[in-house]
Amino acid sequence: METIYETGMVTENLKVVEEKIAEACRRSGRKREDVTLIAVSKTKPVSMIEEAYHAGIRVFGENKVQELTEKYDQLPSDIHWHMIGHLQRNKVKYIIDKAKLIHSVDSLRLMETINREAEKRQLKAKVLLEVNMAKENTKFGLMPEEVMEFIDKVPQFSNISVEGLMTIAPNTENPETNRQIFSALRKLSVDIADKNIDNIHMGVLSMGMTNDYEVAIEEGATMVRVGTGIFGKRNYALDKNTTR
Ligand SMILES: *Cc1c(COP(=O)(O)O)cnc(C)c1O
Numbered sequence: 001m002e003t004i005y006e007t008g009m010v011t012e013n014l015k016v017v018e019e020k021i022a023e024a025c026r027r028s029g030r031k032r033e034d035v036t037l038i039a040v041s042k043t044k045p046v047s048m049i050e051e052a053y054h055a056g057i058r059v060f061g062e063n064k065v066q067e068l069t070e071k072y073d074q075l076p077s078d079i080h081w082h083m084i085g086h087l088q089r090n091k092v093k094y095i096i097d098k099a100k101l102i103h104s105v106d107s108l109r110l111m112e113t114i115n116r117e118a119e120k121r122q123l124k125a126k127v128l129l130e131v132n133m134a135k136e137n138t139k140f141g142l143m144p145e146e147v148m149e150f151i152d153k154v155p156q157f158s159n160i161s162v163e164g165l166m167t168i169a170p171n172t173e174n175p176e177t178n179r180q181i182f183s184a185l186r187k188l189s190v191d192i193a194d195k196n197i198d199n200i201h202m203g204v205l206s207m208g209m210t211n212d213y214e215v216a217i218e219e220g221a222t223m224v225r226v227g228t229g230i231f232g233k234r235n236y237a238l239d240k241n242t243t244r
Pocket of ligand 1: 040084085151168209210211225226227228229242
């Protein structure tokens with residue numbers, strides 16, 4: 001999976017992204033340290049991740065279990081790997097001790113599996129609930145109206161800590177069209193936090209990607225997931241290992 005790229009490109013892109021994050025924080029009166037940049041490295045080679053690492057990035061997002069575990073083995077151990085893609089239950093065991101945060105929990109059956117695997121290894125798994133805010137039928141995630149019922153069942157999973165919510169907003173040219181989606185996710189997280197349920201904390205709002213992370217920050221994102229803006233376009237045709 002060797003890709004030729006211009007050395008220095010990732011570093012340059014990161015400067016631009018960092019500046020835009022800082023500006024969005026200033027505009028919305030937020031502190032820069034309250035927003036974590038997740039560099040989404042799916043389909044990208046280890047050499048590019050190393051460049052981002054040397055530029056100071058320590059949190060990377062992957063959407064495939066096999067790719068995450070392979071990169072985990074090849075890269076420095078102080079990297080925090082986040083699983084941001086749809087997770088099959090039979091693969092939970094491979095990442096339970098490698099992913100610092102699973103962004104994509106959307107079923108009780110997946111919660112059961114994560115809880116069981118976490119218990120086996122005597123750890124507490126950190127997860128986000130993925131919410132399909134725009135109700136797109138091409139996307140995974142809980143429907144917004146299902147979330148409240150779902151969280152009432154969370155306390156039974158004693159080896160899971162729900163840290164917040166995640167959404168993948170519609171792919172759009174104009175980021176303003178997603179503003180209302182981000183603000184609705186934030187409102188939902190406040191409503192959940194108000195219920196004070198065991199094992200549920202609502203400190204994390206994972207929302208915003210390359211096209212719309214600035215708007216997401218203005219609406220309260222604490223984690224933004226940026227791939228293309230850092231590593232350039234992904235070429236799925238050339239890479240059989242990874243699919244969207
Ligand atoms: C690929 C991906 C991203 C990054 O998308 P870009 O538009 O390249 O920034 C963010 N979140 C998830 C869940 C993804 O799968």
